[in-house]
Amino acid sequence: MKYINVALSTVVAAAILFTSCESREQGKTSVDAGVPSIQERAAASPAPAPPEPEETVFKGKVASGNTAASILKTWLSPSEVHAFASVCEPVYDLTKIRLGNPYRVATVEESFTRFEYTIDSDSYLEVSQEGETYKAEIKPIAYDVKTVTVTGDIRTSLYEAMSAVGEKSILAVRLGNLFGWEIDFIHDLRVGDTFSVVVEKRYVGDSFKGYGTILAAEFVSQGVHYEAYRMEEKDGSAEYYSREGKNLRHSFLKSPVAFTRISSGFSLKRYHPIQKRYKPHYGVDYAAPTGTPIYAIGSGTLKRVATNDSSGKHILITHSNGYESGYLHMSRFAKGIRSGRKVEQGDLIGYVGSTGLATGPHLCFRMKYHGKPVDFTKIDAPRAASIPAHRKEEFARIIAEYRPLLNTQYATNDSKDEPSEGKG
Known part of the structure; x- marks a missing residue:
């Protein structure tokens, strides 16, 4: 009888233990129901996107002898440069890039993406790559x-x-x-x-x-x-x-140089200090330090941008009203100044110097009206409306x-x- 009781106790204990374990397993199932496993979560969640490649920007200024092709040859092949220039042609003439103007070339993973060139103080050229071709735009500079x-x-x-x-x-x-x-x-x-x-x-x-x-x-x-x-x-x-x-x-500025003195006026008979003889002086001499800016007195076309032994570095501008203005003995021309180009009144065209037959730095300014020399200081230029x-x-x-x-x-x-x- 003693053994029977022990056996029954063992069976009961085993039954209780089994019931308890089953309850815990059922409870666990009820708590975890609907929660995906690690494998399921990995399959359901997309992998994080790789970081965008960083853009690298190369900055520079147009140097003497630079062309668009020479600037871009590091990143573009000759055929790509040709395609680049073709897209720019109706937007901006790349042959007009000026010495000293800044540019930027942007790349991603060493591949060309964008070119920016500062045209002037108000605008810049942007050429960006779009697939196999390019897009060119002139944009305003944001200030x-x-x-x-x-x-x-x-x-x-x-x-x-x-x-x-x-x-x-x-x-x-x-x-x-x-x-x-x-x-x-x-x-x-x-x-x-x-x-x-x-x-x-x-x-x-x-x-x-x-x-x-x-x-x-x-x-x-x-x-x-x-x-x-x-x-x-x-x-x-x-x-x-x-x-x-x-x-x-007025149709002309009062003077092609600012705030200087007249050292010699218009005269039909003046003693030339270098040639040592009397001869007409068909101009007005403005004495000014070397490097003083010289401005176009009126809008017109650059008839001549040249150098010779007498006038040194000089410029002639043809104006639409029958006048022609001349600027002699310059030390140098302004950027982008060349024969045939149009200029507006007040545009910078060069700098005072003493090239040619000159004893010191000054601008010899001359004016003709229908081919005849006239004294600029006596011209009564009309006002605009x-x-x-x-x-x-x-x-x-x-x-x-x-x-x-x-x-x-x-x-x-x-x-x-x-x-x-x-x-x-």
Whole structure:
């Protein structure tokens, strides 16, 4: 009997143990139900995408003798360069790339993807690879633009005054060209004369990249106030007008060089210091340091860009109104200047020097009218058209917006708010 009880106890214990294990296994199944295994999760989840290959950018500037082909030969074969140039042809002439202008070549895993070339301060050429071909576009340069007012007073020259307030000399040149027919910057400036310019400054990040549009300007010369306000025309160009609505633009600039002195005038009989004899001097000599910028006095076509023993490095420009202007004894020509090219009034064409028959650095400037030499200082160049009557209200709004930003007595003392006719 004792053995029977022991056997029964063993059976009962085994049954309890089996039941308990079965319950635990059933419980485990109920908890894990619907949870995929590691293998199932691996099969269901896609593998992470590989990282995008990084772009490498090579930067450079166009060097002497560079062509688009020589720049791109590291990344493109001759046939690819040909295809590249063919795509660019209707968009931009690659033969016009200029010495010193920056470019960028982008690659991915050493394969070409994009070419960028800075055309000027406003735009750049972008050529990108699209499959087996290329796409060429001219795009605007993206700047951060700040509108500021620059003011100063004359102590010696406009160049010096602009530098004294921390600005670049090109802003002095632009201001001088703007008021060139109203103010004689060679003879009229006096200590205490003042200027004020509302101008856009361009930045990329914190880096200053130059001046944009002059929106308004004022110059006080010997107590006489001159004002200029910019108004866009319907064709997208712009003109500057006095507060009375007179156009400040004339057919020619007042001078091809800024703020220098006339060392010798137009004469039918002048003693030549090198040839030691009297002969006509059909020009006006502007004495200026070597390297002083020279500007086209009017729009036209470069008839000649050449060098000879007498005139040295010189340029002739044909203008549409029967005039021809000549610029002699240059030290060098500006970038991109070559015969046959068109230039606009105020374009940089070269720099003062003493090449050819010259005793010192100066610009000998000459003017012909229908082939006959004329004295440029006595030409009465006509103004462009004044503000049309139907746009006077629009112009009044421009004055109201920008005049308060100028450092002018008119803006600070309404009792003196009377129009000044100025000169011209």
